[in-house]
Amino acid sequence: MTKTEFLQQLYNNLSPLTDSERKEIIQDFEEHFSAGLESGKTEERICSELGSPESCAAPYLQGINASGQYARAKSAGASYTVPAVQKVSANPNDGRNRFLWSVMFLFLVICAFGVYPTAFCLMLSPLAVALLALLVLAVSWTGAAAGFLICLSISLFSAGLLIFLAMTALLKMSFKKSGF
């Protein structure tokens, strides 16, 4: 088959597409021919490496939907546009796992109403401790009491921060896994 015959047949097979799309595709293949000829191949050889014009045209027609846009085909099996790599790695449990994760997410959202205020209160509680410290230390100043109050403030604040970060991380993770 010659280049002209190939391109003519390809063009004919692309008839369901718009003129500009057909031209663009033909240009791609023309470019392929000119690059192949430059590298010393014959038209015959380039044609045989490309495959038949029908089989070259088929995927363009397959991937097209009502709006004229190319989309990943939804159907499994023989469809060209579904990459097998993705298909085989899809876990059959995915649907169930997603459901469980979304239940988890909703549960966490409800928990968050209680957990976040608690975390903020804990983070703010060193202020209350400081107030207490003023009273206690005004009466009797001891190093031990001061040390105890400082440790208490730090641990209360870190507990609050930890709860805040853990809750946020859990929410994020379950949101991601549930795939909303």
Add this chain to the structure above:
Amino acid sequence: MNIQFKKGVLEMCVLSLLKQGDKYGYELADTVGRQIDISEGSIYPLLKRLKNEGYFEVYLKESPTGPARKYYRLTAKGIEMQENLEKEWKEFSHSVEIVLRGGVK
């Protein structure tokens, strides 16, 4: 070789080749075609689809000998896709290897 194998892997091959640098259609078709027995014509619909899905950008560049050529450049989305596919492929082929050896790790 099973035709479905080739078609699924083709996307990953093209993305991986482009990760190493921008290439034009013939380069991609020829490089893949040398290694894998596939009709090179199937590269072009794939390139068009991946472009429409935002994995590549396309630009024209003059060639020293002939008319301008259409070059493909991976977008950030394309790079991410390539990394995901490669990772999935490695995990998958590793698992298949294990099963082929009798299902024992």
